[in-house]
Amino acid sequence: MFIQLNFNSDIPIYEQLKSEIIIGIAKGELLPEERLPSVRQLASDIGINLHTVNKAYKQLEEEGFLIIHRQRGAIVHPDGGPKADHAYKRKMVETLRPIIANTICRDIKKAEVLTIVRQLYKELGADSDE
Amino acid sequence: MFIQLNFNSDIPIYEQLKSEIIIGIAKGELLPEERLPSVRQLASDIGINLHTVNKAYKQLEEEGFLIIHRQRGAIVHPDGGPKADHAYKRKMVETLRPIIANTICRDIKKAEVLTIVRQLYKELGADSDE
Amino acid sequence: MFIQLNFNSDIPIYEQLKSEIIIGIAKGELLPEERLPSVRQLASDIGINLHTVNKAYKQLEEEGFLIIHRQRGAIVHPDGGPKADHAYKRKMVETLRPIIANTICRDIKKAEVLTIVRQLYKELGADSDE
């Protein structure tokens, strides 16, 4: 699993790190119960601040992606991720709405966006027609 | 056109305002060349500072959604929005990837997400072409 | 003489109008002692506010390009323009410096800029090798 961060992005490092880990879990590169690098280790590897990794881990635990043991470090949640409740879905729709509105303003066809979404599912290894 | 802001959100007010305006343009509630409220007027209506509105307007002008005129105020860009270049599409994919990854972790089916996207197109009034 | 204004520009209308008139004088389209349209007439022709034309005329008189008679209206200054004093030249250099600095940052060769300047002299009808 490669973690690629863009230090010039306006997206906070810890957010990028969270995304990378979530992508890793989605792809199956990080399996349930798999152990993640220690905060110290990962921070050193990526060349970022220890607190930044810690913040990402903490929030991922908060959201149900990880379980952090004081001694054993962080492991991927046995269930592979938090469950989708109504609140989450509502928030997702709120997130997608301005993105979709933007594509409409820019005359991007619905079909093209749907294709992009399907490609992302393929890229992330969830390509089954479920 | 209704503008609904969430002052408790972690999304900046000016970002929410930008999204609302983009949604308005996508829906056709704001037509090309249509005049938007003055910064003072809108700020007063929403109950925020005029500089916050100004920031949203300025950025929307920068992105090609609006044209700001010193005397006439802000109008929707005659073209209804900026064109979609490669950079935009790349950025959109980068935006969608962690969202999609998240849905995968949460076991939301691809079909459901595609349905949500289609519903958003419908809601935003761009239901014509699949 | 055509007066072309860009109402979407961030340059004030009266400034654009001043420039157009100065360009007209430089080109010889407006000859010394030639009468300009009345404030009312020009404003109506261009479709702008009367005060805007008035402001441009006033400032051009102030700078020595025009002479405004209460009854006869505005005429081009008999000398064809104000004289170049030290203050003007100093100001011109101050105006050009950031423009030139910008071209350097953008890797535009000095030769290209000199060519552009020469072309402008040609376009404005002052092409002699004086």
Next chain:
Amino acid sequence: MFIQLNFNSDIPIYEQLKSEIIIGIAKGELLPEERLPSVRQLASDIGINLHTVNKAYKQLEEEGFLIIHRQRGAIVHPDGGPKADHAYKRKMVETLRPIIANTICRDIKKAEVLTIVRQLYKELGADSDE
């Protein structure tokens, strides 16, 4: 690098500041990747408000001269400046036209203006290629 502002000028302070920084980059006083003072530091040094400095920095980032990082502050763009596209050159010509027209009206010889331009290139340290 000295920053000299004229508070009585009709040119906005943030514009003057932008020019000074661009000149600094052109001269090579500000090298690519070099760090600029923090907005607070510079504002304090010059005696202006930090928002004014921020505005200048932001616009310079937008134009490709700087990169602003939340923690590291602002640095000169690694490339030393944005590239020159057609739009930029067209705008530059539009900027120069009224300036040149003015010199013609004032009987300043073309040769003198060309000399001034050459001197500016010399002053700004880009004297190499004619």
Next chain:
DNA sequence: GTGGTCTAGACCACA
């Protein structure tokens, strides 16, 4: 009456 500019001061997110 419109946006543009500038100042001032506050709190927050980030690393």
Next chain:
DNA sequence: GTGGTCTAGACCACG
């Protein structure tokens, strides 16, 4: 300590 955000209020340029 850095920039980001938001508020507040003032004066000005423009037309």
